[in-house]
Amino acid sequence: xxxxxxxxxxxxxxxxxxxxxxxxxxxxxxxxxxxxxxxxxxxxxxxxxxxxxxxxxxxxxxxxxxxxxxxxxxxxxxxxxxxxxxxxxxxxxxxxxxxxxxxxxxxxxx
Amino acid sequence: xxxxxxxxxxxxxxxxxxxxxxxxxxxxxxxxxxxxxxxxxxxxxxxxxxxxxxxxxxxxxxxxxxxxxxxxxxxxxxxxxxxxxxxxxxxxxxxxxxxxxxxxxxxxxxxx
Numbered sequence: 001x002x003x004x005x006x007x008x009x010x011x012x013x014x015x016x017x018x019x020x021x022x023x024x025x026x027x028x029x030x031x032x033x034x035x036x037x038x039x040x041x042x043x044x045x046x047x048x049x050x051x052x053x054x055x056x057x058x059x060x061x062x063x064x065x066x067x068x069x070x071x072x073x074x075x076x077x078x079x080x081x082x083x084x085x086x087x088x089x090x091x092x093x094x095x096x097x098x099x100x101x102x103x104x105x106x107x108x109x110x
Numbered sequence: 111x112x113x114x115x116x117x118x119x120x121x122x123x124x125x126x127x128x129x130x131x132x133x134x135x136x137x138x139x140x141x142x143x144x145x146x147x148x149x150x151x152x153x154x155x156x157x158x159x160x161x162x163x164x165x166x167x168x169x170x171x172x173x174x175x176x177x178x179x180x181x182x183x184x185x186x187x188x189x190x191x192x193x194x195x196x197x198x199x200x201x202x203x204x205x206x207x208x209x210x211x212x213x214x215x216x217x218x219x220x221x222x
Contacts, residue, residue, distance in 0.1 A: 031208060042216055048210060087153065091208060101152055
């Protein structure tokens with residue numbers, strides 16, 4: 001089984017940087033996804049990490065440390081439209097399941 | 111347009127009345143999955159399918175059934191719905207297992 005923890009809510013100012021942490025405990029790890037979900041909408045894919053290190057995609061970056069069971073999503077130059085929930089999901093090594101954390105709601109203020 | 115289509119989008123029904131939520135994808139994806147999303151609990155996987163005629167239980171399969179007779183369709187069946195199945199349901203698909211998933215727009219079910 002898996003246990004995935006994320007903060008419930010974060011608030012940041014437009015133009016600032018926010019870091020959303022995700023810690024996980026799993027019997028077998030085979031990759032970690034980040035999804036964005038605006039209120040009332042479907043989740044959309046942001047990033048995927050399977051090896052340690054930083055993956056950068058424009059204003060969004062994701063980092064993974066497998067030895068620490070830790071990932072973060074970094075949102076730079078925050079915009080109002082970045083107000084959403086951010087979901088961390090871990091792929092198990094055995095079996096074919098994907099387990100999601102509870103999600104972090106980010107509120108961007110002017 | 112590449113998409114995952116769920117129907118219905120909203121449904122209010124009563125306990126015990128069988129219902130089916132359909133899910134169809136037009137991307138020739140092998141992997142399909144059903145999730146439910148509840149406040150404070152996040153997305154939880156109900157069932158998934160690696161390919162046609164291959165399905166398996168996720169974390170919360172009780173009270174649900176699925177089938178995968180064709181590659182594009184993956185219906186979710188509630189044989190005897192109960193109020194604790196009131197939730198927001200998402201269908202998702204990906205090219206293969208491990209690839210990023212595309213989600214449908216969701217189905218909000220209320221079981222009275």
